[in-house]
Amino acid sequence: MNYPVWELFTFSGGFWIATIAIVHVFVAHFAIGGGLFLVLTEMKGYRENNPGILEYTKKHAKFFMLLTLVFGAVTGVGIWFAISLVSPGATSMLIHTFVYFWAIEWVFFMAEIIAIFVYYYTFGSMERRKHLLMGWLYFIFAWLSLFVINGIIAFMLSPGQWLETGNVWHAFFNPTFWPALFFRTFIALMLAGLYGFVTASWIRDADLREQMIRYCAKWLLAPFVFMLISGYWYLQSVPEGAQAMILGRSPEIVPFFQAFIWLSVVIVIGGLIISIRMPGSIKRPITIIFLMIGLLYMGSFEWIREAGRRPHVIYEHMYSSSIPVEMEQEINEKGMLKMARWTEHDQVTSENKLEAGRDLYNIQCSACHSRGGFMNDIIPVTEKFGQFGMDSMLDGMGHVYDYMPRFMGTREERQALAAFIVQEIQGKEPEKPRTVDVPEFDFDIPPFDPDEDEYVLMAWNTLGLKCITDCDDYWSMLPPGNTIFAQLVRRDFMPEIVTQGVELTFRPEEGFENPANHVSYWDNSQSLAGRELPENISAKGLGMQGEMTLNEDLWTFVADGIPVVPYSDDGSINPYPFFYIEARDKDSGELLAETKVVAPVSAEMGCNNCHGGDWRVDGKMGIAAETASDVLKNHDRRHDTSLMPRAEAGEPVLCQSCHADPLLNAPGDPDILNLPAALHGFHVHYLSDREGAEACNACHPSDPDLYTDCKRGVHATRVDLDCTSCHGTLEDHALTLLKGEYEAGKTKQASRHMSLIEPRLVDSTEEINPRIPWEQQPDCLTCHQDFQQPESDQVSAFNVWNEEVDELYRMRTDYMGLMCQSCHGATHAEYPAENKFGQDRDNVQPLQYQGEPYAIGANNNCSVCHTMEMDYEAHHPNMLSGTRNR
Structure with missing residues (x-):
């Protein structure tokens, strides 16, 4: 950021560095092992x-001199040229830190040049002992x-103590110095062969050809x-983070690590095959291929060594973008543009955003x-993203998967970069x-005669x-399965909850x-549900359709697992279809x-915001x-799954x-995070610092504009x-779930995510109260203390769980056995609810039984169930004075 940028397109800086460096290193190591090869082969002769x-x-020796000194020197200069243009900050740092070591190395290199020239041009004319001495001197200087x-x-891979001391000797004799030196020496000897x-x-x-080839095989x-x-x-000496990167944290390294292992086998087998006697016309192309x-x-x-430093060019000191970690x-x-020296703009405006x-x-x-x-092409890896998805990707870049540097700058700068890409x-x-047309579906209120009807039937x-994931040919996270509860009340001076004979x-x-x-869940049920x-x-x-089951503990009838979907046979999409509930006398069949x-x-799960694609049905x-x-x-x-x-083979x-989930009573794998903790704990890194419920609305069908x-x-x-009033911001919400898993013993996985998340509603993670998903939620009485109205609208139920x-x-349930939702409405649809598919679509029962959309019994309307005026609060405190929502 402190140097001008060499703007490249098709051939990135990484391409030039990798291409030149790999060729140079291949030749340079030959220059070391080949020097010993020359002098020992001469002695053999x-x-x-x-x-x-x-x-x-x-x-x-002639081949060796031309390749190592001419081609090797040119590629060596090429490396300096490439790195100084692509990564000038790191290059400058290496020069200034090791200035005397570079000077010493250049002296050794000059001595190499002199020694190999003398060695080759005096071959056969210099006294034998002196000529061999020149060969030995070359090898010593090269090594x-x-x-x-x-x-x-x-x-660059393991700065070690230098990060704290700044001592150049700590930098030079770093933790991987000796193992790397031995490793490279043995590689050099192999390349000589x-x-x-x-x-x-x-x-x-x-005969001589076969003799020398077998000699080279040794x-x-x-x-x-x-x-x-x-x-x-060497691998064991690498810093823990870099070692994890090499061994699989970065999926891009895995193929190269596997290639190194398999090529080791190929080299051994190939060396043995080449040693077999065969005509030179066959052996020559084989040796070229083997080279x-x-x-x-x-x-x-x-590649493994370079990539192991990710996201740094100098491990834990300077990022690959040449920005110092500090x-x-x-x-x-302050913003990247304000601090960078060679930019056209120093801030983002609406006019200069791109x-x-x-x-x-x-x-x-x-x-x-x-x-x-050819290398790290940004076009295919960002093709799926829109503006929101690209911004989210930049937001989470370098957090969980830390092989790329984190985006640095303000949120406005991040959005500008996303817009440019x-x-x-x-x-x-x-x-x-996004704008959508939401139809209003007409509906009727079922009849109720307060003077004649003997029963009140409440359902919710x-x-x-209930969200569903309707991509069942690929995977399922939320299969169809809605739940409806119902309670039947016999009206009287002392009403009775009816559970028998009905x-x-x-x-x-x-x-x-x-x-x-409308969905393919049943086509894949063997794979998804374990049975046809x-x-x-x-x-x-x-x-x-069918009969509801009595839950005797709750005095409630239950239909648990109705596989309803939001798609109608007439082509419409309605997330709020009605179900008709009837209560009949069990013996006579009379409708009660x-x-x-x-x-x-x-x-309407927002996976496509970041994973590409459009909505599956009608763009909605x-x-x-x-x-x-x-x-x-x-x-x-x-995750190497x-x-x-499996999905392509018909086994979604x-x-x-794998992931435990109390919602489905799924035990999952006890060694990995449960599903809510895994989902929220991962995606929070890509949706941080969002205002209000923006992060929630990105994934859940909770956006009022959608x-x-x-x-x-x-x-x-x-x-x-909004969502954050009860559940907290996504950061806080994720921490509650992760901390629950941490305390359940999944410390390694949970702590890795937790260490990267800053809570927003409390001062520290220590103040977060852990919870079990679906079983522990915000408690109504946190705000409605003693069943009263909150003192202020600015309330939060976060961090207090049942x-x-x-x-x-x-x-x-209340004191009389009625469930809270029977009178107050369902979660997220408490009376009076407002539904864009029909204003009172969620308020059917309040309208049916009392002619107004408020909670059952609101405005002291106890006559819904009681046949006499009531003057005491039997169900819960403050119900006669506090229940009304006009």
């Missing part, structure tokens, strides 16, 4: 009195050159075991990413606010809204009888009471194939088969509370 070996050695450069290169194969294969004398194979031993030592394999071998190692906080506070985004891209992205090129690089139009959905049934409104026509399910029957064995209630269900809701497959591909890449191949997976808007109750429509499941609002 003298010892065996074999002129052919000496002649071969002289020719090999000393490696000694110095190894210290500097190893420093590998290059020797090439020159030896051109010897015309067949150079290749003998150091191999020592190379593996020192390689293991190329050696280049790949060296390249895979160098400046990150200041940049986030140009400022270009400046930010050049500083933070261009060092590694190409645009349409989406609009300029991807060529997409700016995103417009327990969750307020039968309660349920059935959907017309058009919703066949959910299997009849069409329109849920995993809990419930169909779209009837009502209807919405069974809220939505597939549903998870499309493109979106669902991207979720699986990311999971496979990050095979979910996408239920998320809860189609479903599950928040219909009085808390949202009259008091103007202790027992029966204390949940959806499970709680």
Whole structure:
């Protein structure tokens, strides 16, 4: 950020550095091992009195000199040229830190040049002992050159104590210095044999050719075991974070690590095959191919070593974007553009947003990413993102998966960079606010005669809204399965909750009888539910109509697992279809009471905001194939699973088969995070610092401007509370779930996420109260103390959870056995609710029994159930004075 940027497109800086460096290192290591190869091979020729070996050695020396000094020197200069343009900050730092070590290395290099020139041009004319001495001097200077450069290169991966002391000797003799030196020395000896194969294969004398090739094979194979031993030592000396990166934290490194392992096997087998006697015309192309394999071998190692430093170019000191680690906080506070020296703009405005985004891209992205090129092409990896998704990706970049630097700068700068990538690089139009047309569906209020009717039948959905993931050909997280509760009350001076001698049934409104026509859950039930399910029957064995079951503990009839979906046979989408509930005398079949209630269900899960694709159905809701497959591909890449191949083979997976989830009573794998903790604990990193419920609305069908808007109750429509008022911001919400898992013993996984999350509603993570998802929720009495109205609208129920499941609002009863939701309405749809699909669609029973949409019994309307005027608060305190919501 303190130097001008070399703006590259197709060929990124990383491409040039990798290409030049790998070729140079391949030759430079030969320059070391090959020096020892020359002098020992010459000694072999003298010892065996074999002129052919000496002649071969002289020719090999010419090849060696031209390759290592001419080509090697040019590529060495090329490395300096490339790194100084692509990463000038790191280059400057290495020069200034190791200035005297560089001077020493250049002295050794000059001595190498002189020694090899003298060695080659005096071959056969200088006295034998002196000529061998020149060979030994060359090898010693070459190895000393490696000694110095190894210290500097190893420093970039493991600075060690230098980070605290700044002592150059701590920097040079860093934790990986010695294992890296031994490893590279043995690699150099192996390459001497590998290059020797090439020159030896051109010897015309067949017997001498085979003799020298087998001699070269010893150079290749003998150091191999020592190379593996020192390689293991090297890996164990690497800093813990870099070691984890190499061993799989970065999925991009895995193929190179695997390649290094397999190429090790290939090299051993290849060395043995080349040793077999065969004509030179066959052996020569084989040796050339084998030399190329050696280049790949060296390249895979160098890629692993370089990538192991991620996201740094100098581990824990300077990011790959050449930004010092110590400046990150200041940049986030002041802004990147204000602190960078070579940018056209110093702040983001509405007029310069894209140009400022270009400046930010050049500083933070261009060092590694190409645009349409061969290496780290940014076009395919950002193709799926719109503006929101790209901004979210930048927000979470470098947090959980820390092989890329975190975005540095203000939120406005992050959005500018996102706009540049989406609009300029991807060529997409700016995103417009999504608007949807929401139809109002007509409905009737069931009849009720307060003078004649003997029974009151109340019914409700327990969750307020049941979400489903309708991408069942790929995976399922929320299969169909709505729950309706109902209580039947016999009206009297002392009303009675009726549980015996009656039968309660349920059935959907017309058009919703066949959910299997609209989702593929039943086509995949064997894989998702573990057994073949009849069409329109849920995993809990419930169909779209039938008899409700009595829960004797709650004095409530239950239909648990109705597989309703929001899609009607007439092509409409209605997240709030009605179910008709009837209560009949069990013996006579006489209709005692009837009502209807919405069974809220939505597939408007916002996965496509970040995973690409559009809505599956009519541009309004549903998870499309493109979106669902991207979720699986990311999971496979990050967690080494095979979910996408399984889906393609017709075996989609239920998320809860691995992740525990109390909602489905799924035990899951006890060693991994439960589903709510995993989902919120991961996605919070990409949706941090959002205002209000913006992060919630990105994933859940809770946005009032979109189609479903599950928040219909009085808390949202009259008091103007949002998700964060009860559940906390996404950061706080995620921490409650992760801390619950931490205390359940999943310390490693939970703490990794928790360490990266800053709470917003409390001062520290220590103040967060852990909870079990679905079983512990905000407690109504936190705000409604003693069942009274809160003193202020600015209230928060966050961080106070019920202790027992029966204390949940959806499970709680009053003093007389009536469930709270029977009178006050479902979660997220508390009376009086407002539903955009019909103003009073959620208020059917209050309107049916008392002619107004308020809580049952509001305005002292006890006559709904009591046949006499009541003057005492039998159900809960303050009910006669506090229950009204006009």
